[in-house]
Amino acid sequence: MKFKVILVFFSVCIFPFVCFSQKPPKNYTGRWITRYENGQIKTQASFDIGKEVGECVNYFKSGKIELIGKYIDGKEDGEWFCYYENEKLRSKIIYEKGVIVKRIDYDEHGNKKQ
Numbered sequence: 001m002k003f004k005v006i007l008v009f010f011s012v013c014i015f016p017f018v019c020f021s022q023k024p025p026k027n028y029t030g031r032w033i034t035r036y037e038n039g040q041i042k043t044q045a046s047f048d049i050g051k052e053v054g055e056c057v058n059y060f061k062s063g064k065i066e067l068i069g070k071y072i073d074g075k076e077d078g079e080w081f082c083y084y085e086n087e088k089l090r091s092k093i094i095y096e097k098g099v100i101v102k103r104i105d106y107d108e109h110g111n112k113k114q
Helices: 002-018
Strands: 030-035 041-048 051-059 065-072 075-083 089-096 099-105
Antiparallel strands (some): 030 041, 041 051, 051 065, 065 075, 075 089, 089 099
């Protein structure tokens, strides 16, 4: 069970930070949007010469926000928020230049995990 929880967290809250299903061309500059098969927006991000910059938002197929955070020079920076599909906060992660300095996890009801 513990392995399953870790795998779910990794696939929902870590994997989207560093991987897009449809990557922009090398050295791409501009806004990049990926979509689900149904046309719903999956990811919105900006790039500057191939590096992520500014706000990044991933969405569930329902259109609700899955995660939101910002990049500086291709690295996660500041507060990142990951949500359950019921819109409750799943995790708050604080980054400094791509390194996690603090992380708080919550259950599906919004209660802080120990």
